[in-house]
């Protein structure tokens with residue numbers, strides 16, 4: 067593990083009562099650095115928080131915002147469940163796919179975007195909604211998506227974990 071990665075891992079561990087609680091934030095940090103969760107990152111994570119490689123692998127596989135191969139700098143996940151569907155998610159999904167030129171579970175050729183349709187994001191009262199990296203957006207229309215896209219392309223991406 068690099069000294070920088072170890073320092074960041076120790077900083078994350080210090081935030082929680084149990085070291086294992088730092089596992090996902092540490093993997094998110096590694097993903098930000100490497101573009102995805104590498105085998106080395108999973109090995110480092112296990113050593114850091116004291117769990118087996120198998121446990122790291124199973125957690126990394128379960129958590130939908132961790133990718134074990136390059137996905138995209140902008141991860142866009144649009145809810146496809148009933149409330150969002152009834153309030154225009156289908157139209158929004160079609161619009162985004164056309165706009166980005168990619169389909170469900172696909173990345174753009176330039177590595178900037180990854181698009182996915184996901185189950186309920188637990189914001190049904192603000193449907194349709196989407197998640198961009200770790201940020202939620204509510205009542206999203208195609209026009210609102212255009213504004214978001216412009217922001218994402220002109221502002222630096224939000225870190226997965228706040229500095230403190």
Ligand code: FES
Nearest residue numbers: 145150187189190
């Ligand atoms: S149905 Fe879309 S957030 Fe619940």
